[in-house]
Amino acid sequence: MMGRADAVLGVAGRIGAAVLLAAFVLFLVAPVVVIVLMSFTDQLYLTFPPTRFALRWYASAWEQSRWLRAAWNSIQIGTATALASVALGTLSALAVTRGGRRWLLPFGSLVVAPMMLPHVIIAIGLYPTMLDLGLSGSYAAVVIGHTVVATPLVFTTVAAALRGYDHALELAARTLGANGWRTFRFVTLPMIAGGLLIGGIFAFAVSFDELMLALFLAGPRTETLPRLLWEHLAQSVTPTIAAVATLILAFTLLLLVAAETLRRRKAVEPPP
Amino acid sequence: MAGIGRAAKPWTLGRGYLLLLPLPCGFLAVFFVWPLLRVVLRSVLDPRPNFSNYAKVLGAGPYAHILLYTIEIAALVTAICLLLAYPVAALTARMRGGALQVMTGLIVASLWTSAVIRSYAWLILFQRYGVVNQALIALGLAGAPVRILQTTTAVAIGMVHVLLPFMLLPLIATMRRIDPTLLRAGRILGAAPVRLFLRVYLPLSLPGVNAGVALVFITSLGFFITPSLLGGGRTTMAAMIIEEEADTYLDWPLASAIATILLALTVVIYLAYGRLARVEVTRSLR
Amino acid sequence: MTRGASVEFAGVSKQYGLVTALRPTSLVIAQGEFFAFLGPSGSGKSTLLGTVAGFIPPSEGRVLIEGSDVTAMPPHRRNIGMVFQNYALFPYLTVAQNIAFPLRMRRLPRGEIARRVDRALEMVRLGDFGGRMPAQLSGGQQQRVALARAAVYDPPLLLMDEPLGALDKTLREEMQEELRQFHRVVGATILYVTHDQQEAAAMADRMAIMNHGAVEQAGPPRDLYARPENSFVARFLGEANVLRVVAADPVAAGRLHLRTEEGPALLACGSPPAGIACIRPEDIAIAEAPIERENCFRGRIVDIVHVAGSIRYSVAIAANCTLSVRVRSDRRTAVLPMDAAVHVGWDAQDALVLPS
Incomplete structure (x- = not known):
């Protein structure tokens, strides 16, 4: 597995490398594992290692309707964000990769920019804008905020998919009698479907995890899971939070596995 | 005449695709460009059109100190990330098959794990009677529980944990492109390992280093969640003070001024990094 | 059989900012003609084809x-068939679905589509391949699918952009034969872009030599070879020894005495202005003994290359003047040795005098 490393590293080097990797993996994984284990405690406060296994904190989370409503809000907002980001990201990616104008490249950088900026700057800019539009605290406000920061991910995955195949396919479709829309529908869309779906999943994940914009743009009715989590963290550190965190972790991991499976399938076999 | 001839196939359906622009353009204009502009404008126009907000930020008081501290901690976190990630990435880049998949899987999964949750995990670990203190006492490294939370150490460890994937992924990507035959050729030509590393491996991995450093540093500057949870009350970073001034004290002009400085810092580094990366690419081609 | 469509370029040009991709070009291509655009990359031939396909709006x-x-x-809406360099087959559709694509876009009835697809598959001898995916076919087979797809709706005009560029040499020559056959059967006008002069000359009824965004000369391949109008055409089609003229003195009607930059002075047929003189390698005779021609020079063989059916000698006749000489050869031909002192010669009428 480490093939060539052996020759370069030598025995002492190999042991050192193994220790380093083990320490790294421990550092990366341990904190998350601790949370998961603690969520199963039967105590009133967080203990590690848990003395007895119990699901009482999961039950407690389930019983508090606020958690459920926040989760439902997050799923709704995440789905709407994914749809909006896919639409905007795909439109921008098509224009930038196929438009054939030099000034489109800076436009591409502008589309990607929100990914690089601290969310707090975007948040304090969007807050008064939403007030002006009468959207403050609404679902639309949060969805729009999340779409601003999630679109770059869709843009980059879709643009990569568009650059990944010969643009002559679309030219060919046009000469064969397909108009602009049908060229997109019957050629471009089948070619980028995988990238589109992966971009959508990423966008959902970004929204599902986003805190800062939700703090400024969401209202009591539209509060998201990260925001509620944040509020609870500021007050107390109960095992309920560990249970909720574990559920969120599991859900995110599931999304990631879905995206990865899609990516693999796309890489291995040509699209049907 | 400026010149004749162009790339082989200048065929496009350009005009049609340009019709797709108004929607994303409009969205970005209303919900990204205008809000940012608004922050910048408010910082100089509110309450009066002058630079009093900046005078307040840069003058006496906690703000200038917080900005400096933010840059310091971002630099510290970036340095630690680089030192930790470089050897790990170099080892990962050599892996094949299952081991490589497990490593990249771990890194990507970590990237996608909520920052709130990961910081919360460290919050628990670092508590007065938490796992870390128990371990320190058990190992005899401390006689009594040490205060870890609310220190720069705690903030730095938490941020490094969250940001490591941003350093690792570009490093691994660059290192995997380094041709192993180059290293073998160097060995055969008799270069000592240290020389080989300094003359061959390090220069070839520099584009990845640049990308990783820029990414981690820029992201660190805007960090909010981790420093709030792990440093809350004692160590304050720029994003925290912006949020606080806006949300708690409703001093939007001041928050806007700090945000504008943070924005300018981010953009400058981003532009400088772009140039740097291009230089690196052309140099590595030579 | 389709009646081919005529194509006319009326002062077509293309500018990208300050860059000129195509200078004003006027050209008429007759119904049913096989017309090739030949030129190096960046010469404007793809730009010209793009204006016919509708991929490039002309500036004027x-x-x-x-x-x-x-x-x-x-x-x-142009009802044009086009074959692309890398075929541009839709990778997620079967061969039959690829060929059916233009018919579906034209909303033909299902039965009609099936019938036409079968006929097209037969025409390109891929009758059993309808269910395959393009990736499962060889390069030559993909090429034939692309051809079938472009022709299945009987367009009166077919555009081909270096369609054989991705094939290896033997297959390319086979496909040239097949394309000519195809042209005879289909009857459509074909505009064919290539940078391979042999390919263009082998297939086209007429061709246009392009350079620097303009047509240098157009006509049947044979005419272009025999009577190039400038040095670019002379050099681009076949080989040519080019000598730069520094002074031209008329010696008799239609005959010039030329002094050249490279040294040798020679007699040639033609009239001023004389910029260069071109002599085709196959028009030059070579022998050890002096040669009875109007121009004869002594020289030394500096290189010998054997090609199928002929030998090419490089003969140095002056310090910076080396001529390329080609003689037909078979198994019995005696090969002159390297470094041999030889004579080369040609008649005045073998040298073309061109303005530049």
Whole structure:
């Protein structure tokens, strides 16, 4: 597995490398594992290692309707964000990769920019804008905020998919009698479907995890899971939070596995 | 005449695709460009059109100190990330098959794990009677529980944990492109390992280093969640003070001024990094 | 059999900012003609083809197909068939679905589509391959699918952009034969872009040599070879020994005495202005003994290359003047040795005098 490393590293080097990797993996994984284990405690406060296994904190989370409503809000907002980001990201990616104008490249950088900026700057800019539009605290406000920061991910995955195949396919479709829309529908869309779906999943994940914009743009009715989590963290550190965190972790991991499976399938076999 | 001839196939359906622009353009204009502009404008126009907000930020008081501290901690976190990630990435880049998949899987999964949750995990670990203190006492490294939370150490460890994937992924990507035959050729030509590393491996991995450093540093500057949870009350970073001034004290002009400085810092580094990366690419081609 | 459409370029040009991709070009291509555009990359031939397909709006001028102005018409309404360099087959559709694509776009009834697809598959001898995916076919087979797809709706005009560029040499020559056959059967006008002069000369009824965004000369391949109008055409088609003329003195009617930059002075047929003199390698005779021609020089063989059916000698006749000489050869031909002192010669009428 480490093939060539052996020759370069030598025995002492190999042991050192193994220790380093083990320490790294421990550092990366341990904190998350601790949370998961603690969520199963039967105590009133967080203990590690848990003395007895119990699901009482999961039950407690389930019983508090606020958690459920926040989760439902997050799923709704995440789905709407994914749809909006896919639409905007795909439109921008098509224009930038196929438009054939030099000034489109800076436009591409502008589309990607929100990914690089601290969310707090975007948040304090969007807050008064939403007030002006009468959207403050609404679902639309949060969805729009999340779409601003999630679109770059869709843009980059879709643009990569568009650059990944010969643009002559679309030219060919046009000469064969397909108009602009049908060229997109019957050629471009089948070619980028995988990238589109992966971009959508990423966008959902970004929204599902986003805190800062939700703090400024969401209202009591539209509060998201990260925001509620944040509020609870500021007050107390109960095992309920560990249970909720574990559920969120599991859900995110599931999304990631879905995206990865899609990516693999796309890489291995040509699209049907 | 400026010149004749162009790339082989200048065929496009350009005009049609340009019709797709108004929607994303409009969205970005209303919900990204205008809000940012608004922050910048408010910082100089509110309450009066002058630079009093900046005078307040840069003058006496906690703000200038917080900005400096933010840059310091971002630099510290970036340095630690680089030192930790470089050897790990170099080892990962050599892996094949299952081991490589497990490593990249771990890194990507970590990237996608909520920052709130990961910081919360460290919050628990670092508590007065938490796992870390128990371990320190058990190992005899401390006689009594040490205060870890609310220190720069705690903030730095938490941020490094969250940001490591941003350093690792570009490093691994660059290192995997380094041709192993180059290293073998160097060995055969008799270069000592240290020389080989300094003359061959390090220069070839520099584009990845640049990308990783820029990414981690820029992201660190805007960090909010981790420093709030792990440093809350004692160590304050720029994003925290912006949020606080806006949300708690409703001093939007001041928050806007700090945000504008943070924005300018981010953009400058981003532009400088772009140039740097291009230089690196052309140099590595030579 | 389809009646081919005529194509007319009326002052078509293309500018990208300050860059000129195509200078004003006027050209008429007759119904049913196999017309090749030949030139190096960046010469404007793809730009010209793009204006016919509708991928490039000309900066000035008009494109007419069968007499009607299509300059502003979108590509999908032009009813043109096009074969692309890398075939541009849809990778997620089967061969039959690929060929059916243009018929579906034209909303033909299902039965009609099936019938036409079968006929097209037969025409390109891929009858059993309808269910395959393009990736499962060889390069030559993909090429034939692309051809079938472009022709299945009987377009009166077919555009081909280096369609054989991705094939290896033997297959390319086979496909040339097949394309000519195809042209005879289908009857459509074909505009064919290539940078391979042998390919163009082998297939085209007429061709246009392009350079620096303009047509240098157009006509049947044979005429272009025999009577190039300038040095670019002379050099681009076949080989040519080019000597730069520094002074030209008329010695008799239609005959010039030329002094050249390279040294040798020679007699040639032609009239001023004389910029260069071109002599085809196969028009030069070579022997050890002096040669009875109007121009004869002593020289030394500096290189010998054997090609199928002929030998090419490089003969140095002056300090910076080396001529290429080609003689037909078979198994019995005696090969002159390297470094041999030889004579080369040609008649005045073998040297072409061109303005530049």
